[in-house]
Amino acid sequence: MAEHEVHPARDDPIAEVLAAVRLRWAEEGITPATPATAAELEEFEAGYGVRLPDDVRAWFLTLNGVEHGRDGAMDGLFVTFWNLSQVRPAADEAPDRRFPGAERHLVFADYLLWDHAYALRLPDEPGAPTPVVVLFAAGKPLQVAPSLSAFLETWLEADAGVLAPVVLSPPNTLGSRLRRLVERWFPEPSREVKPAMRNRRAVGRALSRFARE
Numbered sequence: 001m002a003e004h005e006v007h008p009a010r011d012d013p014i015a016e017v018l019a020a021v022r023l024r025w026a027e028e029g030i031t032p033a034t035p036a037t038a039a040e041l042e043e044f045e046a047g048y049g050v051r052l053p054d055d056v057r058a059w060f061l062t063l064n065g066v067e068h069g070r071d072g073a074m075d076g077l078f079v080t081f082w083n084l085s086q087v088r089p090a091a092d093e094a095p096d097r098r099f100p101g102a103e104r105h106l107v108f109a110d111y112l113l114w115d116h117a118y119a120l121r122l123p124d125e126p127g128a129p130t131p132v133v134v135l136f137a138a139g140k141p142l143q144v145a146p147s148l149s150a151f152l153e154t155w156l157e158a159d160a161g162v163l164a165p166v167v168l169s170p171p172n173t174l175g176s177r178l179r180r181l182v183e184r185w186f187p188e189p190s191r192e193v194k195p196a197m198r199n200r201r202a203v204g205r206a207l208s209r210f211a212r213e
Contacts (some may be wrong), residue, residue: 014055017152018062028076031067036060036084044084051126055149060084078112078164090119096104099140105133111164134165
């Protein structure tokens with residue numbers, strides 16, 4: 001068995017969420033990244049003096065974001081999931097968006113080419129959950145999920161209120177406009193037929209240009 005392979009037990013809720021993410025990506029033509037190795041993850045944890053919870057460990061050891069990470073494909077909801085090697089504290093990733101504890105928030109994904117980003121708030125206790133927060137251009141980070149697995153479940157449900165929360169921005173900003181577009185395109189989270197975009201980056205740039213104009 002390869003070092004980075006993870007084979008959770010049957011009926012493992014974390015494994016079920018990751019399998020659903022993998023299936024959704026496959027439907028959209030998105031390739032997962034090469035999984036992180038156990039050694040890479042342990043080095044990462046040692047660097048931040050933390051023991052990550054099981055769902056975060058499984059995420060990086062199983063999917064590790066999309067191929068090419070932050071430079072890879074946006075999914076149909078305009079989210080790009082990064083690779084472990086690209087994850088950085090908010091204090092380093094977005095120094096202009098300072099807030100208390102920014103060094104303990106690790107950015108792991110972004111929405112529409114960094115219109116806003118998603119970060120894991122590191123726990124104080126080893127293995128405790130890592131809440132997911134949204135980092136926007138202004139204001140304090142907004143917690144949108146109590147854990148990574150909970151965030152992934154809302155992503156699977158296309159919950160625009162979590163992925164692009166309007167509360168963070170005035171009605172006419174790009175993020176809030178995209179949230180309304182997502183709600184219009186995906187009115188039913190349980191939709192069976194999902195539209196696919198061949199070039200998500202190009203679509204994101206076009207939407208960004210449209211919003212500015």
